[in-house]
Amino acid sequence: MHNCKALRETLLEMALDKVAPDQNQLLSAELERCGACRKEYALLRNALRVTDQAMQSTAPAENFWPGYNIRLRQRLQDDSAVVSRSAAHPSGPGMLIWLRQLVTASVAVPVPLASAVVLLFVFSIASVIYSRRASTALPATSSPTVITRTVEVPIIQEKPVIRVVYVERDRRAARATAMQRRAERNLATSVATRRNQADGNAPVSLVGFKPANDARLTIIKGSYRDDK
Amino acid sequence: MSSIEDELIKRAQTGDTDSFCLLARGYQRRIYLLALHYCHNPEDAEDLSQDVWLKAYQAIGSFRGESTFYTWLRKITINCFLNHERSGRRQWRGQTTNIEFLGVESIESEPRLMSLADSETSLHNRMLAETVMQALSELTPSQRLIFLLKHHEEMTYEEIAKAVGCSTGTAKKSVFRAVSKLRQHLNVDVQSPTGFRALQAKIEIGV
Numbered sequence: 001m002h003n004c005k006a007l008r009e010t011l012l013e014m015a016l017d018k019v020a021p022d023q024n025q026l027l028s029a030e031l032e033r034c035g036a037c038r039k040e041y042a043l044l045r046n047a048l049r050v051t052d053q054a055m056q057s058t059a060p061a062e063n064f065w066p067g068y069n070i071r072l073r074q075r076l077q078d079d080s081a082v083v084s085r086s087a088a089h090p091s092g093p094g095m096l097i098w099l100r101q102l103v104t105a106s107v108a109v110p111v112p113l114a115s116a117v118v119l120l121f122v123f124s125i126a127s128v129i130y131s132r133r134a135s136t137a138l139p140a141t142s143s144p145t146v147i148t149r150t151v152e153v154p155i156i157q158e159k160p161v162i163r164v165v166y167v168e169r170d171r172r173a174a175r176a177t178a179m180q181r182r183a184e185r186n187l188a189t190s191v192a193t194r195r196n197q198a199d200g201n202a203p204v205s206l207v208g209f210k211p212a213n214d215a216r217l218t219i220i221k222g223s224y225r226d227d228k
Numbered sequence: 229m230s231s232i233e234d235e236l237i238k239r240a241q242t243g244d245t246d247s248f249c250l251l252a253r254g255y256q257r258r259i260y261l262l263a264l265h266y267c268h269n270p271e272d273a274e275d276l277s278q279d280v281w282l283k284a285y286q287a288i289g290s291f292r293g294e295s296t297f298y299t300w301l302r303k304i305t306i307n308c309f310l311n312h313e314r315s316g317r318r319q320w321r322g323q324t325t326n327i328e329f330l331g332v333e334s335i336e337s338e339p340r341l342m343s344l345a346d347s348e349t350s351l352h353n354r355m356l357a358e359t360v361m362q363a364l365s366e367l368t369p370s371q372r373l374i375f376l377l378k379h380h381e382e383m384t385y386e387e388i389a390k391a392v393g394c395s396t397g398t399a400k401k402s403v404f405r406a407v408s409k410l411r412q413h414l415n416v417d418v419q420s421p422t423g424f425r426a427l428q429a430k431i432e433i434g435v
Contacts, residue, residue, distance in 0.1 A: 012407060016379065047411045048379070054360040055265055055380075057353035059257070068256065069249060072278055076245050076285050 002030060007037050015044035159219065233297060240288050248288065252281050255298060259305055265376055266309055266369070268361045280308045302381065306373070306391045313369040356414075363413035367406055374399050375406035 007030055014027050031038045109117075233254070239247035259280055264273035283304050291300055364372050374392060377383045378399070383391070388399045 012404060015407075016403075043411060044407065047407060047414055050356060050414050051360050051379070051410050054353065054356035055261070057350075058264060058357045058361075059261060060270070065256070068260070068274065069253065071274070072252060072256075072281055073245065073249050075278055075282060076248065079282055079285070080243065080245060 002033050002037075004034060004037055007031075007034070008040060011037065011041050011044055015041060015048055156217070157219075234293075237288065237291060237293075237297060240285070241291070245285075248285050251297075252284075255301060256281070259301070262305065262376060262380060263309075265361075265364070265380070266373060267312070268365060276308065276312055279312075280305045283308055303391065306377070309369075309373055310392070313373075359413050360410065363409040364406065366409055367402075370394070371402040371405055374402035378403045379406075 007027070010023075010027060014024065031041055233251065236247045236251040240251055256277070260273060260277045263276040263280070264270065267273055267276060280301070284301055287304065291297070364375070367375070370392065374388055374394075377388050377391070378385070385396045385399045385403075388394075389396045392399070
């Protein structure tokens with residue numbers, strides 16, 4: 001079944017002579033059947049033939065080429081001179097060319113290696129930034145010196161003292177004993193006072209009293225129960 | 229690769245400019261015409277084609293003979309054309325063709341001029357060329373380059389797509405568009421395969 005639309009897509013290829021010979025025979029047979037496609041093909045062929053004819057006429061005359069060759073040779077020699085000069089002494093325009101070649105130079109590197117280099121670069125940049133931030137956060141002082149000394153610290157072991165008071169059942173005897181003791185105490189006090197007065201000593205005062213620098217703590221161990 | 233070309237390439241790789249110039253002579257017309265049809269200006273075409281040769285001279289050390297010399301050179305040419313397009317340094321400058329209709333007496337009095345028949349053919353061809361260039365000027369530089377690579381260089385669409393950096397579909401569309409423009413401008417008739425109606429009419433009026 002002839003399909004004009006499908007055939008016309010191939011007609012351009014055929015007109016450009018880019019169709020294989022066996023396909024060309026099939027297309028020729030198709031063109032024999034359809035007048036419209038045949039006309040379209042003829043128009044394409046003619047357009048391309050006229051284009052070829054026109055383009056060939058634009059070719060320069062033979063006397064153009066000697067001059068072209070001379071100019072080309074001159075340009076190549078200038079370029080090689082510039083390259084050699086810039087390689088020897090990179091300065092001025094040669095320096096610019098050299099720099100441009102340096103900047104635009106490319107080296108083929110495998111992708112994994114390139115990505116590893118990029119990652120390493122990014123990591124190093126990040127670590128530098130982090131260390132800078134850390135150093136600015138700390139005060140700018142000299143590094144502290146650590147001195148180790150052994151100090152003996154007395155450990156006070158306190159022990160609670162529980163005093164047990166036994167009350168005598170016989171209150172009379174107890175009262176009498178207490179009164180007797182009080183009387184003995186009063187007697188002893190009065191005797192001591194008399195003795196002091198007799199010795200001419202001034203009564204005891206706190207003038208000139210200085211508290212000691214260290215306090216003594218007497219720890220009473222045990223209990224009355226233990227004393228029993 | 230012929231042995232002479234091989235020898236010239238080896239010498240050029242050592243920096244021998246003369247050998248490179250001899251090598252260039254074999255392909256310079258093809259490269260120049262491609263450049264001329266691409267930028268449609270003789271001065272620009274010469275600059276562009278010489279840029280191609282300069283790049284080739286600088287890079288000839290990297291030529292390993294894995295492809296033919298011309299295939300390698302064509303890659304450089306395409307890259308040069310694409311860079312020329314990207315840089316935008318040069319614009320498409322329409323070339324004005326001065327056509328003078330000379331009388332028979334003036335032609336006969338001037339010995340350098342061709343015969344009248346030759347003159348008519350020349351005039352016809354120049355007008356054809358102008359019309360073709362006008363049609364191509366309405367394409368984008370990429371479309372123009374793709375058409376030239378297809379029509380002149382007979383590259384496949386796959387090769388063009390790889391060289392230019394586009395899809396095969398884009399390459400096909402570019403060629404189709406170029407041919408459409410040419411048909412539109414040339415106004416080609418089926419019955420007049422060597423000319424086109426509009427041009428014939430102009431010549432008839434002029435004569």
